[in-house]
Amino acid sequence: MKAQYKVLGKLKRLDEKLYRVQLELEKIPEEIKKLEAKLNEHKNEFALHKANFETNEKALRKAELDLKEKEDFIKKAESKMMECKTNEEYQAAQKEIDGFKTEKSKLEEIVLTSMNGIEGHRNNLKAAETKFKDQEAVVNREKKEYEEVRQKLLRSYEEQGAQKDGIVAQLSPDVATTYRKAFAATKGVAICLADNSSCVGCNMKVRPQLFNEILGAKAIHRCPSCGRILITASSEIDENPGADVQI
DSSP states (O other), X not given: OHHHHHHHHHHHHHHHHHHHHHHHHHHHHHHHHHHHHHHHHHHHHHHHHHHHHHHHHHHHHHHHHHHHHHHHHHHHHHHHHTTOOSHHHHHHHHHHHHHHHHHHHHHHHHHHHHHHHHHHHHHHHHHHHHHHHHHHHHHHHHHXXXXXXXXXXXXXXXXXXXXXXXXXXXXXXXXXXXXXXXXXXHSSXXXXXXXXXXXXXXXXXXXXXXXXXXXXXXXXEEOTTTOOEEEOGGGGOOSOGGGSOOO
């Protein structure tokens, strides 16, 4: 049974490495989400400035068209005024022209104000576009780096997994079954130390008889509380440290 405890000690170390790799793999999508969230902020800012610019540009074009239309009205009215035969007709035409000119002046102010304002919107748009593209380049570069790290971790995980299969094969059928049940129940490191009459994994006390059997490597026991297989620190001593695959 002591030999089985040694195998479990190797398996514990390997599972801990696999668990660390798994945690690193799980962090990558979270980090990428953070990058994309930051990119979306710049994208939304760029879209907002673009919408503002387009809205003001349309307003300017409309004001310019209204101004051109008003100038055409004035020209037609002035031409028509030359055909007036009576003083009353002339005065009425002049009054109409004066009204058109007043409206024209207002439109000229609107066009001038819009032209000055749109330049500011254009500058804001360019600045937002630059920030968005710069951030996009950063995100693409960092996502590529994360993908390289992910591939490296996956290769390490596969190597460790292959080694684990070999170690599990060294367990007796009964102990292997116990290990698989513990691994499925804990979804992580299924083996932990028993020390000072307690399970190191959950800090719950272990019955004296059970603890003594673990110390003496007389039987394989799982913690009644967390379900992990319990081994002693001496079982973890690696008699061939160079055999483990490093991560």
